[in-house]
Amino acid sequence: MTWTAEDIQHWLKQFADQIHEHKDELTDLDQKIGDGDHGINMARGVKEMNKLFDEKTFATPGELFKAVAMVYIGKIGGASGPLYGSAMMKMASSAGTQETLSDKELIDALKAGKTAIEQRGKASVGEKTMVDVWVPLLQKFDGSDVDWNAFSDEADELKAKTKEMHAKKGRAAYLGARSVGHIDPGSASSALFFQTLAATARERG
Amino acid sequence: MKKLMNDVDQIVDEMLNGMVAAHPQALKRVDGTTVVVRKDAPVNGKVGVVSGGGSGHEPAHGGFVGKGMLDGAIAGEVFTSPTPDQVFEAIKAVDGGAGVLLVIKNYTGDVMNFEMAGEMAEAEGISVKQVVVNDDVAVEDSSFTSGRRGIAGTIFVHKIAGAAAEDGKSLDEVQQIAEGVIKNVKSMGMSLHPCTVPAAGKPGFELDDNEMEIGTGIHGEPGTERTALKPAKEIAQILFDKIHEDMKLESGEEIAVMINGLGATPLMELYVMNHTVADILKQHGLHVTETIVGEYMTSLEMAGASLSILRLDETRKKYLAAEADTTAFKR
Numbered sequence A: 001m002t003w004t005a006e007d008i009q010h011w012l013k014q015f016a017d018q019i020h021e022h023k024d025e026l027t028d029l030d031q032k033i034g035d036g037d038h039g040i041n042m043a044r045g046v047k048e049m050n051k052l053f054d055e056k057t058f059a060t061p062g063e064l065f066k067a068v069a070m071v072y073i074g075k076i077g078g079a080s081g082p083l084y085g086s087a088m089m090k091m092a093s094s095a096g097t098q099e100t101l102s103d104k105e106l107i108d109a110l111k112a113g114k115t116a117i118e119q120r121g122k123a124s125v126g127e128k129t130m131v132d133v134w135v136p137l138l139q140k141f142d143g144s145d146v147d148w149n150a151f152s153d154e155a156d157e158l159k160a161k162t163k164e165m166h167a168k169k170g171r172a173a174y175l176g177a178r179s180v181g182h183i184d185p186g187s188a189s190s191a192l193f194f195q196t197l198a199a200t201a202r203e204r205g
Numbered sequence B: 001m002k003k004l005m006n007d008v009d010q011i012v013d014e015m016l017n018g019m020v021a022a023h024p025q026a027l028k029r030v031d032g033t034t035v036v037v038r039k040d041a042p043v044n045g046k047v048g049v050v051s052g053g054g055s056g057h058e059p060a061h062g063g064f065v066g067k068g069m070l071d072g073a074i075a076g077e078v079f080t081s082p083t084p085d086q087v088f089e090a091i092k093a094v095d096g097g098a099g100v101l102l103v104i105k106n107y108t109g110d111v112m113n114f115e116m117a118g119e120m121a122e123a124e125g126i127s128v129k130q131v132v133v134n135d136d137v138a139v140e141d142s143s144f145t146s147g148r149r150g151i152a153g154t155i156f157v158h159k160i161a162g163a164a165a166e167d168g169k170s171l172d173e174v175q176q177i178a179e180g181v182i183k184n185v186k187s188m189g190m191s192l193h194p195c196t197v198p199a200a201g202k203p204g205f206e207l208d209d210n211e212m213e214i215g216t217g218i219h220g221e222p223g224t225e226r227t228a229l230k231p232a233k234e235i236a237q238i239l240f241d242k243i244h245e246d247m248k249l250e251s252g253e254e255i256a257v258m259i260n261g262l263g264a265t266p267l268m269e270l271y272v273m274n275h276t277v278a279d280i281l282k283q284h285g286l287h288v289t290e291t292i293v294g295e296y297m298t299s300l301e302m303a304g305a306s307l308s309i310l311r312l313d314e315t316r317k318k319y320l321a322a323e324a325d326t327t328a329f330k331r
Helices: A005-021 A023-033 A038-055 A061-075 A080-095 A103-121 A131-140 A148-164 A171-179 A185-204 B008-022 B084-094 B108-123 B154-166 B171-183 B232-247 B267-283 B314-321
Strands: B027-029 B035-038 B048-055 B072-078 B100-105 B128-133 B185-193 B211-214 B225-228 B254-261 B287-294 B303-311
Touching: A005 A023, A005 A038, A005 A061, A005 A185, A023 A038, A023 A171, A023 A185, A038 A061, A038 A080, A038 A185, A038 B072, A061 A080, A061 A103, A061 B084, A080 A103, A080 A185, A080 B108, A103 A131, A103 B108, A131 A148, A131 A185, A148 A185, B008 B027, B008 B035, B008 B048, B008 B072, B035 B084, B048 B084, B048 B154, B072 B084, B084 B100, B084 B108, B100 B108, B100 B154, B100 B171, B108 B128, B128 B154, B128 B171, B154 B171, B154 B254, B154 B303, B154 B314, B171 B185, B171 B314, B185 B232, B185 B254, B232 B267, B232 B303, B254 B267, B254 B314, B267 B287, B267 B303, B287 B314, B303 B314
Parallel strands: B048 B072, B048 B100, B100 B128, B254 B287
Antiparallel strands: B027 B035, B035 B072, B185 B211, B185 B303, B211 B225, B254 B303
């Protein structure tokens, strides 16, 4: 499909709805292996993002990503704020001033976001972080002819796979082997991020 | 959950207002931020020392703002790192032209947010250096993980780096002295009872009446090991042994000691811990030149304590003893 700023706003609003719906679940996951605030922080961030959407309209996807980046960096806090915020910032640069994005261009922007997360978090695949969803998912789907159902299922499976991983980054790393058996909360919110993207593509594409 | 609060979303803001209202001669808030700075900030020509982190560790860090320690402190949401824009505001508010040192506890989020703030400040022409405190020996240090956490040993960094800055040392020198403290301070904590993050409404973990958790972090993160409750002297021995294993203290060395309460442990029990720790240190022939007992780096209403040991040299000894006038620590 062709993504306008309004389509992207629709996606991110759905993401916000899903974060609110899964807020307690994300916090519970984080209580098991982290510091128990992931759902709370993400909910605060997307609530502010929705306020932004109520107040402003955006001409281009790039402009929207940049404004959302500032909200995430300034309102989420913890590790998730800089990670999601840095991703959005790089997505803004990748999207540039184009009025619309093709599937391929949107996936390219997400790939730029993925690189920002890897750099800011200094994490790699297999360390039980959100990278375990972002990297393999965007490797598998390069943007030409995306099967959005498969995209959504893959995001969910990648999230589930973090359950058996031994955390090496983030606060869960301090638990060592005790982190095994719990899904990584950052991967869980990332799965929602990509699943709502796929849902928007299916609905509007 | 039972807490003295009004609106859970306003808990940090209301705490900061209350803190400043209690010490109007010493502290001021930077308008529209969660930053507290010393009343006379910025101090012209002096290196600014700034720290911060999630709230819920009071008196850390706002309680250590004042002459001879921190110039400013940033309070994040409860147990959540403050955001880069807030840290940037603190840097701007305390920069007296000699640069600013950021004292960061080693948590993924804190390091990222403070680094981003440092980049913002550098872009505006303010010199910023940072140190990352990682004194918790409960977690293994490995290049494959995020490394060790920063806990109560951070207070020694505030004290000594703050005194060095007050003494007119340059930014590079203050950073170097702070690094020296970090290399020579180790801590280990334990808990008897978990804590509840106000917005979460339930405890971070559960402990039975006859259980304790060893190696607990200061955010209610479960510890590294759960065992049956033991007498204080055995607990003190476990904490000391783990620290000693890492520091390899030698008989005759001069050290400073901190017994830090995690929020819900009475001073009576902290003194019992100190009594038993003092015995152990004596057996090892260690010379304790300074003992600090009390609540300095708490974890909401968690019950338990941490032990920190700082190896001293002439510089650290001098700056530890130097004058400090903050609301939570005076010398």
